[in-house]
Amino acid sequence: MNESPETATGARAAWAIMDPVRGRIHAAMAVAAACVLLGMAALAALALAVQALLHAPGHWPAGPLLAAAVCTVGAYVLRLHAFNRSHYAAFRLETLLRTRLAEHVARLPLGEVQRLGPSALAKVVQDDVKALHVFVADSTPLYARAYVAPVATLLALLLLDWRLALGALAVLAFGVAVMSLAMRGRGEMSRRYHAAREQVGAAVVEFVQAMPVVRSFDTGRSTFGRYERALAAYLAMLTDWYRAAGFSARFALAVLGPLPTLLALFALGLWLWPDLAFERWLALLLLGTGMAEALMPLMSLMHLVDKARLSVDRIHQVLALAPLPLPATGRVPQDASVEFDGVCFAYDTASAAALEAVSFRVAPGSVTALVGPSGAGKTTVARLIPRFWDVQRGAVCVGGVDVREMTPQALMAQVAFVFQDAFLFAGSVADNIRLGRPEATLDQVQAAARAAQAHDFVAALPQGYDTPVGERGVFLSGGQRQRLTIARAILQDRPILVLDEATAFADPENEAAIVQALSALMRGRTVIMVAHRLATIRDADQILVFERGRLVEAGRHDELLPRAGLYARLWQHHERAQHWALRAGHAAGEGAR
Known part of the structure; x- marks a missing residue:
């Protein structure tokens, strides 16, 4: 049976990514082919043993039987060896691909990573790479059986008797013709099959991940309904495929089984009797059944190729994303200053500009606060500094050097970042604080935790700094997670610190202490704070006020208030918010009287 063009194309694409x-x-395939040939040699030795018994009934054919036993054991050993080789190759490919994907994703603009989403990237790195693992590990014996065995069997039959060989080949051709009817439209049906399976999987993941929302609002009617619809579509697709190809596929499987070929060889042998010697006839019966049966693994092979092709396409889509360009020789910053020079930036071509002609300079060792309404561009400014994206126009400079002219290592050695949404790994408290400085001692870790006002609650944990925090820090509160990320940034001891609302999850008791600790420990370093709580940035050396992607005001707190501009309005709203609850409660009390 010849591969369809689309199957051959998918296999070639798979081989291209499997070059390492x-x-x-190839070595595993060669060993598997030798295993098939030894299996055929064992059958031939059994035929010789029968021939020897027929010619000398009283003499035990020790030689042919020993040869059959040796060939059988050899075939078994080679089969295990081929299995080991193919699986070692699969594990090696899995390691190389996941490493390559991880390194490539780490060089992508953050916007591309966010556009793809964690679920899609996890599917590529985990599921699609695993599909290629299965393809490499299991396709080796299938290739050997599907290609080597039929050819070798046909050659052996032709050497024994060309007439019976043609009979066995006719059965094979008939089975292939019937199977070709079942394979019509297989490419489109296979695409629909995998798409329907993915929809079912996505619906299940959504239902499980949204369980708190489901239980709170719709008791599963909406989300579980989506799962039921995806499952119904999957069932309908399978039913259509079964009706279109069910009979011809079952009939082809029956024809390509050993019994039809055996019956054909038996009938031809009777017809040619006594011109055909019995021992030759027996050898033909033993070897001939393998020619059609050996093609059956090709069905499984084609299914593996289809899955591998889809996985290869998705892996190539990720690898084809353009990473941030790296300089050939990186420049070294001169100090810890930060400067934006006419920066224009949009997250994609379809979006409005997030920043428009933004220019400012942050002096080394100063504290600068970024304020403004939601969506004004504050977080965008903060995330352009460590080059999570590249600007469309203008330049972002650190220490007088454009960040695009610095290596990632040099840039990250300058900038530490504390995100608003604190992320912890499923390790211990100490391991999470040490992230970026794995060689740090426990004393250094504890000092950083004390500075971040985290030492007291960590010491109260069951295992102290060795306590596991759970996946994404699930065993800790939001404020505790935030303080650990602040401790992580303090331990990194980098000259520039970017805080994206670092006190967002701090309780009122500890918020002031955290701000004081940061102010003391970051003295002499460049600090850029994205702030929504204006009370935390009154003493900043510089306040930059943003509105709709533009820098509209700059100065200190006492300088900005008298201007009666945007900052003054924001401060007025902040003042009202501080007293709203008290006034609301007072009014409620007056009404009760």
Whole structure:
């Protein structure tokens, strides 16, 4: 049976991405082919043993039987060896691909990563790479059986008797013709099959992840309904495929089984009797059944190729994303200053500009606050400094050097970042604080935790600094997670610190202490704070006020208030918000009287 053009194309694409383990795969295939040939040699030795018994009934054919036993054991050993080689190649490919994908994603603009989403990236890195693992590990014996066995069997039959060989080949051709009817439209049906499966999987993941919302609002009617509709579509697709190809596929499987070929060889042998010697006839019966049966693994092979092709396409889509360009030789910053020079930036071509002609300078060792309404561009400014994206126009400079002219290592050695949404890994408290400085001692970790007002609650945990925090820090509160990320940034001891609302989850008791600790510890360093709580930035050396992506005001707190501009209005709203609850409660009390 010949591969369809689309199957051949998918296999070639798979081989292209498997180049690093091509030699190992070919070696495994060669061993598997030798295993098939030894299996056929064992059958031939059994035929010789029968021939020897017929010619000398009283003499035990020790030689042919020993040869059959040796060939059988050899075939078994080679089969295990081929299995080991193919799986080692699969594990090697899995490691290489995941490492390559991880390194590539780490160089992508953050916007591309966010556009793809964590679920899609996890599917590529985990599921699609695993599909290629299965393809490499299991396709080796299938290739050997599907290609080597039929050819070798046909050659052996032709050597024994060309007439019976043609009979066995006719059965094979008939089975292939019937199977081709079942394979019509297989490419489109296979695409629909995998798409329907993915929709079911996505619906299940959504239902499980949204369980708190489901239980709170719709008791599963909406989300579980989506799962039921995805499952119904999957069932309908399978039913259509079964009706279109069910009979011809089952009939082809029956024809390509060993019994039809055996019956054909048996009938031809009777017809040619006694011109055909019995021992030759027996050898033909033993070897001939394998020619059609050996093609059956091709069905499984085609299914593996289809899955592998889809996985290869998704992996190539991720690898084809353009990473941030790196300089050939990176420049070194001169100090810890930060400067925006006419920066214009949009997250994509379809979006409005997030920043428009923004220019400012942050002096080394100063504290600068970024304020403004929601969506004004504050967080965008903060995330352009460590080059999570590249600007469309203008330049972002650190220490007088454009960040695009610095290596990632040099830039990250200058900038520490504390995100608003604190992220912890599923390790211990100490391991999470040490992130970026794994060589730090426990004393250094504890000093950073004390500075971030985290030491007291960490010491109260069951295992102290060795306590696991759970996946994404699930065992800790939001404020505790935030303080650990602040401790992480303090321990990194980088000259520039970017805080994206670092006190967002701090309780009122500890918020002032955290601000004081940061102010004391960051003295002499460049601090850029994205602030929504204006009370935390009154003493900043510089306040930059943003509105709709533009820098509209700059100065200190006492300088900005008299201007009666945007900052003054924001401060008035802040003052009203501080007293709203008290006035509301007072009014409610007056009404009760």
